Structures are given as C-alpha cells and as structure tokens.
Amino acid sequence: MSVELWHQLFPSVAVFLWLCLAVLIAGTVRSFTGFGGGLALAPLFSLFMAPADMVVVVLLLNFVISLQTLPQTWRTTNWKMVWSVSIPALAGVPLGVWLIEWLDPTVTRRFIGVIVAGLAALMLIGWQYKGARGKIQDWCVGVTSGTLTAMAGVGGPPLVLYFLSDKTVSSVVLRSFFMMFFAFIQLSTMAVFLYKDLINTKQILYSVSFMPVYFVSAMIGSYFFHRALQSSASLIRRLSLWFLLLVGSVTIVI
Secondary structure, three states: OOHHHHHHHOOOHHHHHHHHHHHHHHHHHHHHHOOOHHHHHHHHHOOOOOHHHHHHHHHHHHHHHHHHHHHHHHOOOOHHHHHHHHHHHHHHHHHHHHHHHHOOHHHHHHHHHHHHHHHHHHHHOOOOOOOOOOHHHHHHHHHHHHHHHHHHOOOHHHHHHHHOOOOOOOHHHHHHHHHHHHHHHHHHHHHHHHHOOOOOHHHHHHHHHHHHHHHHHHHHHHHHHHHHOHHHHHHHHHHHHHHHHHHHHHHHHO
C-alpha cells in the first residue's frame, strides 16, 4: 500500500491506531455476546468514511468473523428462530440501501449515534420488551433490522431488545442465533450492494487493514465466552453497554 493511498484511508497513524483499538474492542464484544460489533464500529467509522463505505467495511469484517465462528455456532443454532426474522429482514434491505443513497451523510451518522446510544441506555436501565410475540412482531423486528443493516450497519438493536427479554432462550442459543442471523443478512446486503455497484477497492483496503485485529479480537471474545469470564458475564455486559453509550453519544454531538 503506497503512502499516498494510506493517507487517503487514514488521516494519521494516530487515527489508524485508535480505529484498531475500536476494532479490537468491538470484535471482542461481538464474539463474546454474538452482537455489538457493528454497533461499536459504525459510529466511529462514520466519522472517517462515507456512509456506504462504512456499511460495507462493517459488513465485510463481521461476515468474515461469522464464517470463522460458524463451526462452533452451527450445532446450537435454533433455525426456526433464525428464519422467523431472516426472511422479513430481506424485505428491509432494499429500503436501507435506498436510504443510504438518499440521506445526507451527517444525518446518517447522527442517526447511527442515536440508535447505538439509545439501545445502550435502554439496556443499562434494564428495560425489557414485554409485549406479544408472534409472526407480526417477528416481521416488524426483521424488516427493521434488515433496513438498519443496509442503511447503517447496525441491525442489532431491534433483535437485541426483542430476543434478549425472552427468558425461554438460553445465552448459548441466543449467541448462536445472533451469529447466524447476521451472517445471513450481511451476505444478502453485500449482494445488493454489489448489484448496485456500491462496493469499491477503497472499502476492501479498509477491511483488509483491520482484518488481522478483528481476527485476534474474535479469538479473545470466544475464549472469554467459553472459559475465562462466564462468572463475570454481567460485568462484561455492562462495561460493553457503557462503551456503546459513550461511542453513540460522541457520534451524535460531533
């Protein structure tokens, strides 16, 4: 990679190192919980990238990590649960692509901040969805998640608020569900982006630059989940939420 191209991607070495730290934290959180990667990365990346570039980089990073963890999560995946929201999510992807082309980048960035900070705040105060569950609700959650994934790379909030409050689903099954759903919707969204000619070399170079860090973070998160910190899962979850709240809030005001 030439020096000129490097400066086009990253204004300075300090910016690159800060973004690598964000990638490390985001990947660890995602691998530990099954979600949160895009929520942490999208607000920070949106400060330095155009919305379409940011979404593609977030999707590529998360999709590659999803493939890495696929053998572990396949055995514990509830496929009925996955398909109940994955099919509706496909309907939301074209809407999200249209919005990312139509909305002003500053509006998109602040919208991402509101979504991320809002989710973190709701979860920190302990709010839980206690309404009805069924096909209508699944479709609403799925379409919204698909739209947010394509528009901003942050399709997690509707799913997190809807499924985390379901006490009949274990943490292992829930983590596998998040991993499988996002692998499916990320691949579908990238296919639409490719069809719309919204994927370019710059996005690939961004993704390649961060991929080694994201691989390391995935291994760290998996280790925490399977061995090291299950007894401290509640503390890690709260620290992750505070991190998301901070990142989202900063994105709103900048």
